[in-house]
Amino acid sequence: MGIIKEEKLKFLFNQFNHTSEFKLFEELASGHINDTYLIKTHEKPYFVLQRINHKVFKNVPGLIHNKVAISRHLKEKLGHLSEQVLRRHVLDFINTKNGAPYYKDKDGNYWNMMVYIEDSVTFETVNNEEVAYEGGKLFGNFLFLTSDFLASKLTDVIPKFHDMSFRFSQFEEALKVASVERLNLANTYITEVNELKEEMHILQKLKESGAIKLRVTHNDTKISNALFDKDNKGLCVIDTDTVMPGIVHYDFGDAIRTICNTAPEDEKKLELVNFNICYYKAYVKGFLEKIESDLSAVEIEHLPLGAKTMIFIMAIRFLTDFLNGDIYYKTAYPEHNLDRAKNQFKLIESLSEKFKEMGINNL
Incomplete structure (x- = not known):
């Protein structure tokens, strides 16, 4: 072979x-x-x-x-x-x-x-503020340098990828077909989805009204999609398969989701899942150093909500897949997707406790 x-x-x-x-x-x-x-x-x-x-x-x-x-x-x-x-x-x-x-x-x-980019390293997780800061600079600079590229020229490679109304409609369809057993297991989190529904549509409404600029976005800003040199300085943004039109909060929020979780996204011990505010502040510092001059006051004001929204999108997607019988994400055991959803909801809870501290004016 x-x-x-x-x-x-x-x-x-x-x-x-x-x-x-x-x-x-x-x-x-x-x-x-x-x-x-x-x-x-x-x-x-x-x-x-x-x-x-x-x-x-x-x-x-x-x-x-x-x-x-x-x-x-x-x-x-x-x-x-x-x-x-x-x-x-x-x-x-x-x-x-x-x-x-x-x-x-x-x-x-x-x-x-x-x-191939020689002498480069990647990180699966962030273990210090320096890497968070350098990651913020890399992704912020990517958005800044592409801010004058006409986003409408790009192919929408995954339509409705971060469309909140679409994710809610998928969730509501899953509720209709889910087994009684799975509905019972997910009951607490189904309630939480419904409680957050209005808040989780704020960014989409701002986007649709034109209050937030449509721009080139990477759409997969986990830290492993950033290359660093051997001194932990940022080199290059990679894996641009999902480059599409979007809003700045997609990239900001997804990076924060993956960088600031103190545990793997399928960690069962929820007491280990917390929002690392120090990594958040380090990332924001690097991010704004590169792109603040291109952001509107409305965009900057809603960056913390971007983090909460992107965590929620993953939470509802994991929960939807669990209700559907695990047809999208690969699972290692029967309640794997539910554990992933619980993890993201715990991260939202931890973030919410620090939300005021996350405001850009408070950093």
Whole structure:
């Protein structure tokens, strides 16, 4: 199997426009959706070859167009940097020999390739304020540098991804089909969803009214999608598959959700789940250093609500999947999705206790 895979990857690698010679490969297992391989060549740079999962993403050409267009835009904005430095701060995609941004194989799979960023590290979790601060700078700068890119030019690769009304309609449908047993187990959290409904629609209403700017957003700002150098300084935002039109609160909130939880998102011991206000403050400091000048007063005022809203979206999605019988997220045991939902609701509770302290004017 290994030899077959190596021959296939070598063939795919050679469909792209480069002058390097394939030496060996390593599978990069950090993602949950796509297949990603590090291609080592006889001379550097190395390359990252990736298969985009067309069963998850229905418009892969559009997705790849998004990634390439945003990288091209970032390169133009950072054109004062040398090519060597630029390749460490912006994803560099390689076209095929036919000039296309992707190669489609005989099985209908889409492949794209980029230059590997050497001597970089990623973090699955944040363990100090410095990494939170540097992560804030990276994601804030990504939003700032793309703020003049017309978001309407991007393909909406996952329609209604952060649409709160859509998530509530999915939840309400799940209530109709859920077993009595699952309804009973989830009863406390079903009540909590309904109690939070009005507050959780505030950002969507502001977006729909035009009070908050529609902009380019990354939409998967977990800390593992930020590259750092060996001194823990931010290098590059990666995994731009979900770049779409959105609002700043999506990216801010999702980063805070993943950075400030003191426990894994499926931790059963809820007393271990708390909102780390110190990491929040460090992230906000870095984030605003880069993008505050481009944010309106309304956007800044609602950043803390962005954090609460994005935690809630994951909570309702986990709870909905549990009620549906676990049809979306992979689970390791029968109540895995319920435990994930409980975890996020506990995080909301902990955040709510510190909400006044989270206001930007209080930092």
